[in-house]
Amino acid sequence: MKVLILVAHGSRRESSNEEVRRLAAVLDASDAHDFDLVDSAFLELAEPDIVRGLVKQIENGATEIRVVPYFLSAGRHVVEDVPADVEKVKHLYPEVDIQMMPYLGSASAMGGLVLELARG
Amino acid sequence: MKVLILVAHGSRRESSNEEVRRLAAVLDASDAHDFDLVDSAFLELAEPDIVRGLVKQIENGATEIRVVPYFLSAGRHVVEDVPADVEKVKHLYPEVDIQMMPYLGSASAMGGLVLELARG
Numbered sequence: 001m002k003v004l005i006l007v008a009h010g011s012r013r014e015s016s017n018e019e020v021r022r023l024a025a026v027l028d029a030s031d032a033h034d035f036d037l038v039d040s041a042f043l044e045l046a047e048p049d050i051v052r053g054l055v056k057q058i059e060n061g062a063t064e065i066r067v068v069p070y071f072l073s074a075g076r077h078v079v080e081d082v083p084a085d086v087e088k089v090k091h092l093y094p095e096v097d098i099q100m101m102p103y104l105g106s107a108s109a110m111g112g113l114v115l116e117l118a119r120g
Numbered sequence: 121m122k123v124l125i126l127v128a129h130g131s132r133r134e135s136s137n138e139e140v141r142r143l144a145a146v147l148d149a150s151d152a153h154d155f156d157l158v159d160s161a162f163l164e165l166a167e168p169d170i171v172r173g174l175v176k177q178i179e180n181g182a183t184e185i186r187v188v189p190y191f192l193s194a195g196r197h198v199v200e201d202v203p204a205d206v207e208k209v210k211h212l213y214p215e216v217d218i219q220m221m222p223y224l225g226s227a228s229a230m231g232g233l234v235l236e237l238a239r240g
Contacts, residue, residue, distance in 0.1 A: 008192075011195065032231075072224075
């Protein structure tokens with residue numbers, strides 16, 4: 001069972017967390033990929049946190065997990081904090097194939113997305 | 121003269137600001153749009169700020185400005201702070217056509233971009 005987890009920072013503003021959960025839900029319902037499930041987790045300030053979010057999927061049968069950091073820049077969160085939490089889960093479940101993927105802001109298609117918005 | 125300004129939050133980490141400036145520079149050098157110039161500005165913590173960034177382009181001849189908020193969620197910055205600074209410039213230069221465009225996180229193509237990253 002292959003699972004994609006979108007990991008965002010988390011916000012005190014619940015509507016911001018809901019935007020991330022909604023994006024994960026839209027992807028979960030989409031046929032445009034071969035993941036069996038798409039879910040979200042948060043570094044801080046929102047539920048579930050990264051460890052709990054990944055463990056939940058593993059206990060539900062995930063054998064492959066891909067983690068996409070939903071962050072715009074390669075700051076400390078992307079470079080250190082998110083990977084550190086993911087490492088904890090890898091250590092607990094060494095048999096599960098868990099991979100950190102590139103963060104959102106590094107996507108080559110970001111420029112095209114900005115232009116789409118700029119055109120209105 | 122038509123100008124696109126990418127407005128980001130700004131960070132104490134200069135490399136994060138540079139990521140935004142680099143994206144604007146890549147778009148500026150691209151032929152994939154009809155803007156005469158693409159530049160960046162920051163809400164706080166980095167230069168130029170929004171008012172200065174827009175005024176610079178107007179003084180250089182911009183007659184149409186499109187502002188794309190480079191933010192993932194519709195928090196206070198997107199809803200209040202960025203528009204408030206843009207309004208100041210509109211008030212100073214009512215003859216210039218300045219428009220706020222939708223923020224990054226609202227782009228319909230965001231899901232596809234996440235999937236691109238998830239595939240590796």
